[in-house]
Amino acid sequence: MKTIRRARGALSIVLATAAVLVVAQGTHRNEPIQPLPDQATDVDAAKVKLGARLFADKRFSADNTVSCQSCHLPEHGGADPRRHSVSAFGKVRELNSPTILNVRYNTSGLNWTGRTRDLDAQIAGSIGNADTMAHDWGKVMQILAADPQVVAEFKAAYGGDDAVSQKNAMHAIVSFEKSLVTPSRFDDWLKGDDRALTAQEQRGYDRFKAYGCVGCHNGINVGGNGFMKLGIAGDYFAEREKMGRGAAVELDKGRLLVTKKPEDLHVFRVPSLRNVALTAPYFHDGAVPTLDEAIQLMGRFQLGREIPAGDRQDIAAFLQSLTGKQYEQWAASPASARALGGFGLPPAGGR
Ligand code: HEC
Ligand code: HEC
Structure with missing residues (x-):
């Protein structure tokens, strides 16, 4: 191994x-899925803290209406419960926000099409992007440099008189993103703890493998490591239109928009399924409201199989066991969730 x-x-x-x-x-x-580490050990707690506060700062958008967190919400597993994301100036884009939890393990590139190489490239490009913040790094840094509270936090994290810089702001946000690692009970099971999963969750994992889901959703992030066509066994987009959930749009072309290769029509990154129970609605278009339906459509359009309700329930139970233990603690105690604030995930060194 x-x-x-x-x-x-x-x-x-x-x-x-x-x-x-x-x-x-x-x-x-x-197993074809590997366990996550307990936490990120290569990030610095003060930089993570600064990154978390910048991630939630609406001054990053030109009209002060959205922060990164507006579309990547902690209580929704780092994703957005709205079907389509709404950026600065109320601009709607026909994409559902993917989760940023465990994003560092998405090895085949970022976004639904893999068009962005890594987190450094993502943060460098996203402030000026008209579909996100529609702002300008230079202006954002001027605004932040005039806020004594923020300046103090930059100094605490980076030291020196030139602590407030775009380079450090980007580094802090990426450090925060890298800290978002959410080991689950399934990881305990992978590491040998037989009691970490219920009988139904284990049965669901067996079904997940037997149906062939694991052929695409595998590796440390249960996805995030390759690309596949949506609709191998049938026309998903025709079905979506028939269900009254919208005719095909330009963004549905998927990876073709990046590579310009005809064979990449409707090809998308196989998404990570970690925390998927929290990140409804589903697929790049956010057209699928429930996990049960997502499993059903995956069977129909990726595998050419109708998966019976009982098996879908078992698979859903397995997918729920991929929810980070931090979230299980939140659910057990809403008060503790509030006390933790933000993403509430322990930075390196624990909290
Ligand atoms: C208006 C909603 C919105 C805002 C605001 C937003 N994002 Fe996103 N984010 C998205 C959407 C939608 C995607 C997928 C885009 C695509 O596939 O082309 C995405 C993708 C990402 C990804 C890639 C995730 C992956 O697994 O591929 C990262 C990382 C990310 N965003 C971080 C950020 C950061 C950092 C900010 C703040 C600077 C931010 N986002 C602001 C909606 C948003
Ligand atoms: C041939 C590859 C392939 C197979 C097999 C496959 N998937 Fe997928 N899966 C994908 C791709 C690609 C997407 C992204 C579709 C999109 O964004 O439009 C996806 C998306 C999903 C999603 C939605 C995730 C999200 O964040 O929106 C779930 C849930 C899911 N798959 C579960 C399953 C299950 C359960 C099975 C087995 C029944 C399965 N998949 C089989 C490739 C596959």
Whole structure:
């Protein structure tokens, strides 16, 4: 297992170290999905804290109406409960916001089409993007530099008189994003704890493998590592229109818009299914309101199978076991969720 993981090469040193640790314990299961580490260990707590506050700052949008968090909400698993995202100046784009949790493990590039290389490229481009903030990095930095509270936080995180800079702001936001790692009960099970899952969740995982879902949704993020056509076994977009959920639009062309290759029509990144129980509605178009229907449509359009209700329930139970333990604690105690604030995920070194 160790050699296989190493050979993949795409994983960071931190991960490789974690993998070796797990293997050393001798309890790690040989599965097509690999466990997340307990937390990010390569980020600095003060920078993560600054990044979290910038992520929630509406002054990043030209009309002060949206922050990053407006479309990537902590209580919705880092995604957006609205079907389509609404950016600065009320501009609607026919895409549903993907989760930013565990985003660092999306190795095949970012966004539904994989058009952005990595988190550094994403943050560099998103402020000036008319579909997001419609602002300007230079102006944002001027505004932040005039706010003594923010200046103090930059100094605490980066030190020195030139602490308030675009470079540091981008670094802080990326540090925050990298800190968003959400190990779940399923990860405990992967690491050898038989009692971490209920019988139904284990049965659901068996179904997930038997139907072939795992052929696309696999690896450490249960997806995020490759591209596939939406509608291998049938025309999803014709069905969507028939259901009254909208005729096909330009953005439905998917990865073709990036590569210009005809074979990339309707091709999308296989999304991570971690925390998927929290991130409704589903698919790039946000056209699918429930997890049950998402499973049904995946069976029909990706695998050419009608999955019976009982099996769908079992698969949904398995998918729910991919919800980060932080969220299970939130659900158990709404008061503690409020106390944690924001994403409430422990930064490196714990909280
Ligand atoms: C108006 C809603 C909206 C706002 C505001 C917004 N995002 Fe997003 N975000 C999206 C959508 C929609 C996508 C997918 C875009 C695509 O596929 O082309 C996305 C994609 C991403 C991704 C890639 C996730 C992945 O797994 O591929 C990251 C990272 C991200 N956003 C971070 C941010 C940051 C940082 C900010 C603030 C600077 C921000 N977002 C502001 C809606 C938004
Ligand atoms: C051939 C590859 C493939 C197979 C097999 C497959 N999927 Fe998917 N899955 C995808 C792609 C691609 C998407 C993204 C579709 C989109 O965004 O429009 C997706 C999206 C999803 C989503 C929505 C995630 C989100 O954040 O919106 C869920 C849930 C899901 N799949 C579950 C399953 C289940 C359960 C199975 C087995 C029954 C399965 N998938 C089989 C490729 C596949």
